[in-house]
Amino acid sequence: MDAADTQYLYRETRLNLESASASSIVNIRVPSLTSTGRGVIRKLTNGNSEKHVSEDEVAFRLKNLAPASSVYHRKWHAAPRSFLWRLLEDGLVLSLRVVDTCRPEKASDAPLVLNFRFSVPIQSSCVAFADPREHDALSMFVLDESNYLYTFNLRPDFFRKRSSIEAVPGEACKVYQPKVFGFKHPHRMVAVNPDQVVISLHDGGLVRLDRNKAHDSSRNPWKETIYNSQGWAQGIRSFLPFKQNNSIRHRNMSMDASAATSIQVTDLGLDDAAFLFTVCLDHRMRIWNLRTGQILFTGDILNADRNPQEMGKWQIDPSHANLLHLVGEGAGKRMCATYSPIGAGEFKFWNIKAHDSETVYVEDAFADDHLVPASPSLSDVWTLADFSLSNPADRGIQLWALWKNNMTYRVQELELDRDNIAASWENEWSSVHIDTSYPTAQVSGPSDPTDTTEKWLSLILAPGRFTKATLEAALAIYEKGLGAQKDVGSKGQKGLAESICSVLASTASLDRNSAGGMDYEQFRASSEIQWRRFYRLLIELDKQRGEAVSLVLDADAEMTWVVCADAISAIRECSQLERLYYNLSRPERGSEQTATLVSTGINFLDAISDSILQVCNAALRPEIFEETARTDYERIQYMFDSTGLWRTVSEEDCAQVIESLGQNYSGVTMHVYDSLTSLLAATADSGSRKTRQPLTDFGRKLIVRAVQETIDLQWKVIFSQLLLLVHMEFDWEQEEDMLSKRLDIGAVFRQFLESLRRLELLRWLSKTEITVPIASKHDRNGSFSGSPRSSKRTADETQTVTALEGNVGHLLGFVDSKNEPLAAAITDIVTDLCSPNSDIEVSPTLIQCSLIRRERADLALELIPFCSQTPFAIYIQGRVFLALKDFASAAIHFRKAAIGMGMFVTSSTSWMVTLTSTSGVKDADVDRHSSGLLDDTEWNLLNKGPARYYCHVVALFEKAKAYSYVVEFAGLAIQYSHASPESALVRSEMLSRQFNAATVLSRFDVAHASLLAMRDKAMQLSSLRKLVDKMCESYHNNELMSLPFPGLQDAIDEILSQRCKSAMDVLSGVPYHQILYSWRIKHNDYRGAATVLLDRIQKLQLAGEGDKLIGDDTLDTPVTKQYLLLINALSCVDSKQAWIFSEEMPPPSSRDTSFQSKRKVVTLSDLRKQYQDELDRIAAIQNNQFGFEADDAMDIL
Known part of the structure; x- marks a missing residue:
């Protein structure tokens, strides 16, 4: 069957591998025993086959695209557990990083990327890993092209702290050259355990390397044991220089047909047993006793009898590495799957049984069935590149298949029923939705408020879309295509966005039109063309990054990964809405009407022009963010009038809507709308979920990427439904046919707006990037919004994350990764986060607090439309304007917030129990939550009466040196101080602050009044001295003489006398003698x-x-x-x-x-x-x- 007829039950979420900080990359130079690096510059030059490829693109491929890559999951230890390894720079660099999505609550994250740099290229088929059971470490084995075996012992701290790597002893890396490689060539390598490695040889034999633990281990660290699949005569013939009939040419050597190309080690659940399952180039499976070297079974991988004369037709290409998988947990029992890549490709399943290490029974599980997988599309040529097998509890056998067509790939999944294998093989295939489309910026019109450059920059610089290396490579290629010289020095000083704008702006010029005026339309069109050319170049480079390399199944976590050349894709389960949307043409039973409504809305949205969509979005924004006194129906009427949908929707479009939904839209009912709304709701157990395993940095980025995808889908569906609802309400001929006569469209309209409001907030958070300090070991257990140790950090001490990661990521996590499938848990987290009735707190006000602390008040300003109008939210908005030096707006918000923030409120009765109306999260002590913006001293001034509140505002303005507002709010604090239990203290402090501020502003009348109101004589005299000095220094002598100072004349006289006595230079400076003379004359x-x-x-x-x-x-x-x-x-x-x-x-x-x-x-x-x-x-x-x-x-x- 064609896979196009299958259901989409899974969704791919692709994640870039770009590091958030340069400090997280650690380069480790591996010692070499060779004097020369053989084959180092094998592909660095542009060969004849790539003459059309620029040098910049070749360098981009070598540095960023991995031809070999996979994920290793440790068996015995869980923190960290999953490691992604990649070969880069033509095999000279082995990059290793942790790709765990979550971690134990008390464990530290492991964010470092280790790049092991070799002097000789690595053999891509000879990289293996093992997990020592006795101690927490990762054993890594690498064989280079000089046949040197490198053994690494990597502790978890190597991936957490750079200092651990710098202090590592020499014993962490050992180098050894097996003697067997002096006359034999390696092909594949697997690690049985940390002390044993098996390597398949070109002549069909095997070499087993056992770690030597004897006293002479320094000279001979490994013991070599060679096993031959043929007799001694065949082994001798393999050394002859002429080609044999059954040999296969691969990588400049002739390989025997019995050479093993796919290897898996297992003990079959038996003690003191070790079996080696191999698929060889001669299309046979061989099972070895790894301890004795005896071959226990040999047979065709499809259990077919072959004509010896046609054996050449069935030879397998040596590049195939994954043709065999074993699943099962019983003692002495396993299910084995082999795949033959010959022809259309076919699977065969085997029942494996063993009672001891000497005998293995192999039985064809489904002898009468030919299990040929259906390709994703019959119109294209697809090749099954990789597969994996799992045996979930009570679910039979699960098969995952990776198909490739050039750089495009597809993933399919099959649940096999052992009792009805033929029917399940034919009908139970499901597909993974892989989004290969790229969004484009809308064409800018003359009345568009957003510039063309701004639109395209926002598109290509969106978080997670393109890596920095891709953008730089595309810019270099584009600039070279223009014939311009690359200005390396200036680009080092410019930002990436500025460099892109500079290069693209040089291709367009603003000329005059025929009328003599500036031809802005031609300039806009020319700029649009250049941006689209650059964007196409970006897409071509990005497609190379997305080429699939391997398929990895984590059976313990029930999670499938596709490892790409420069990315990694998580295969997660579809949410309810995704499952409906991706299968609109073949909906599940019971969801036909909902699918019809959704598909009709999408088609209706596609029929609307871009210019009208801009108008619709502009009309929708105030409905989402602004409070209104209009009724629901008046709001719908306003949307209809302001958008002018009737001008863009043709009669044909209206007819299609009626055809889908029935005459008078009879197919639209409240039940259908309720079904659609339920698809957006949070999961049933969202409120009771207690996070025990927080997300890692990698897990947070994965969730953010999935959230971005979900937001785009939900926004598209809800927005289309809202416009369709407005259209249907006013598309009638008779009044009784109105939709509102039989449906509560106002409630539906409100639900849509509520969902869009939540989605718009999450969209802003997921596309806005902030710079945060790299957390320490202690900080990584909490939130990024914790108190920063320093406001100024170097680029190496910070990392760039989205606002969603920095402010909400610490709230997300898993209940128990061992007992809940990771593929489903990721989707549940994303669904709960995006749901309008979510229990996950996303408070715009608290996010504003965090942004203010991060000195990003400009971003906090953009969140104001999302904020509620509670006193605390208004107060924080005042803090935003204060940080932006907009003191007038800050003062307005502080005055407005005083109604609530200046009241005496207890936490149990506080209006702040519900911090924001948008979050839906209730916290009895949320009034103490401010993301660290307010300390305990400041909190103690809030909700303790107006006097204390205004004291706090005065301190804020004083810190910002906004002295005019210090004077104003100090006056308010003094005014309300009579009702405060600490009235004397408040009055004294506010008079002092008011006096100081007035003195700075030279408002001496206010300073004089504050001075006279002071009751503390010591403070009064000190202030008087400051006032006299300030007035004298600013030459306000006449004003000093005119102000009355009852009871203070002698003090002023004394102050001026001291100044005169200390002033030796009477020609310059302040004329204290003249001032004192005038003062005494005035007072006779x-x-x-x-x-x-x-x-x-x-x-x-x-x-x-x-x-x-x-x-x-x-x-x-x-x-x-x-x-x-x-x-x-x-x-x-x-x-x-x-x-x-x-x-x-x-x-x-x-x-x-x-x-x-x-x-x-x-x-x-x-x-x-x-x-x-x-x-x-x-x-x-x-x-x-x-x-x-x-x-x-x-x-x-």
């Missing part, structure tokens, strides 16, 4: 004013300013002007009080800190005499009458 302290002037005169004379003339008068100097002011000041007092003290000034060059100045009384007459002497001195100087020495007296005429 004329003697005090005179004292200030005398101090200033002395400092002017000390600075040598007495001889500098100012103005037109020859006797007018700074000193004489001060003398006049001084004499006038003292003249205003009674003659008996017209005296002041004068302090002696220290010598100008004196450094004696113990100088004691002497005080003397100076009267008004003394000052007048000094003034006259100063005038005479200046006049003498003007007349050139002065002495030549200091002691000479001037001759005054």
Whole structure:
């Protein structure tokens, strides 16, 4: 039967292997015993077969695409358990990483990628692994092309901490060259256990290597035992130089037809037994006793008698490595499946029985049946490239098959019924849905608000779509195709997005049209063409990355993987909606009506043009995010009017809808809508699931990728149904035929909007990337939203993840990976997360908190439409605007949130018990959840009254240096402080903050009022000193004089006096002497004013300013002007009080800190005499009458 008629029961989720951080890649140089690297540059050059391939593409293939790759699952240890190995760079690099989806709760994650770099290429068929039962480690065996065997002992810490690798001793890697390879060639290698390796040889023999544990193990670490499948004569003939009749040419050597190409080791459940099952090139299966080398069974893999003369037709190509599988757990019993790749391909199943290690009974399980698998499509040529077998409990035999057609692949699954093998083989095949399509950006129109470049960048840089290496290779090839020289230096400084835009922008120019104006339409069309060319190049490179290499079945976890050249695909079960959607043409019984409704909606959506779809999305956005007072029917009416669907839906489209759903849409019922809604609902046990095994980094990325796929599908289905509902409601000829007359379309409409709102939030989270610090061992047990140790980190200390991983990933996990199939559990997690009635908390408000802490308030701003209008949510929105320095908006939100956040609330009665109306998660103590944004001190200020709340807001604005809002909210806190039990403390602190902020803003009237309101004398005096200094320094002298300071005049006088005393330079800086003089004059302290002037005169004379003339008068100097002011000041007092003290000034060059100045009384007459002497001195100087020495007296005429 054609596989196109099968049901799609599984869905592929492909995951890129690109590391989130460069620091997670560890390069390990493997020591070599050879002096030269034979064959190192075998494929690095562009050979004749690839002349049409550019050097950049060749380098891309070698560095990123693995020709050989698989996953090894450990048997005895579970953390870590699954390892993905890949051969890169022409076999010179063996890359190894952990691909566990979950881990034990107390175990650390293992995110490191180990790249083992060899000097000689590795033989791709000779990489093997073993799991030591005694100790937790991974044994790895590698055979290179020089036939050196490398043995690695890798501890789990190697994949967790770089320091463990750097401190590893030399014993972790051992090198040995088996002597047998001096005259024989290896073909396949398997590890029986950590101490035993079996290698098949080109001549049909085997070599068993046993680890030597004797005292001479350093010289001979392995004991070699050779087994031959032929007699000694045949063994000798294999060394002859001429070709034998039954030899097969492979990799420059002639292989005997009896050489084993597919090998599996088993003990068949028997103690002290070891059997080797092989499929050989001569189309035979051979079973060996691995301990003795005896062949216990030989037979055709299809149990057919072959004509000896036609044996050449049945020879198997040596490149086939997986033609044999064993399943079963009973003692001495197994089911064996062999596959013959000859012709159309055929399976054969065998019952294997053994009572001891000497005898094996092999029986054809279904001798009368020819089990030829049906290809995925009869129109193409498909080759079965790999298969795997499992024996689930009570489910018979499960067969997985991997088909390939060039770089395309398909996967099929079969549940075999042993009692009715023919019918189950014919009818029980199911398929895996593999999405090979690539989305494209919508064509930009003249009225499109989104630019062409922005659309394409958003598409190609979407998380998980293309790797950075793919983008860089495509850009290099594209740029070379333009004939431009690669600017390596500038690209190192530019970001990838900037480099792409720069190269593509160089191909389009903005010219003028025929009318002389700018031809924007031509520029837009030209840019669109270049972007589509670049996108096609990206797709071609990405298809190479998706070529299947192997199929791996994890029977213990019941999970199937497809390992690709540069990706790994998880085969998970379809959700209910996916199962319906992928099988619309062949729905299951009971879901026909729902399938018809879904298919009709999809077809209706496809009929709508891109321009109208943009209008529909624009009209839908306010319905999803904004609160409205309109009724449900008014909202539906608004959607119909604003979208204008009637203008784009043709009569033919309407007729197709009626044909599918019946006249007057009789096929549409509430039951059908309920069935559709149930497909979106969370699983029945979602609320009772308790995560015991959290996701690993790899598991989180896998879930995110599956969520992205599910969002796209659910959005498409629901959006199409919403538009179809609007169309059907207004497509009637008579009023009684309206859909709303018999259906509650308002309820359906609300359900659709609720689902779309949840999906839009998850879509934003899954496409938005953030940079988070690489978690330590302790941090990896929790959330990425934990407190960061440092806000500034280097690129090596951070990793790029989606916002969904960083904020929701820690909530996801498995109940018990051993008892629940992983393929189903992954789908259940994704379904529960995307469901509108999900119990998984996705709180936009808490995510905003996390983003603010990550200094990504710009992203937190984009989440505002998703947030509810609870006081806490509004408060956090204020924090968002505060982080963005939009203080006005922040203040508005803080005032609005005060209604709830400033109330006295207990946790048991808090409105915050339900944090957001969108999450649907109730937590009695959720008011303490803020993703670490608020500490305990801040929490203690919330819901403790308006005074404490405003104190908290004041602290926020003060930290942001938004002092004008500090003044405002401090005033509010003071206003409400009377109702606070700590009113005195609140009032004191707020007055201090308000005063400081007002001082910074030079709002001295507010600062003055705050100062006078202070009751703490020490704080008041300290603040007064700051206010006086600030007003003096900013030259607000007049304002200082005009402000009243009841009871503080003496303190101000003292402050100014200290400043005058300490100011030696009276020519520059703050004029404290003049200010103090004005202050004392204003307060009628004329003697005090005179004292200030005398101090200033002395400092002017000390600075040598007495001889500098100012103005037109020859006797007018700074000193004489001060003398006049001084004499006038003292003249205003009674003659008996017209005296002041004068302090002696220290010598100008004196450094004696113990100088004691002497005080003397100076009267008004003394000052007048000094003034006259100063005038005479200046006049003498003007007349050139002065002495030549200091002691000479001037001759005054």
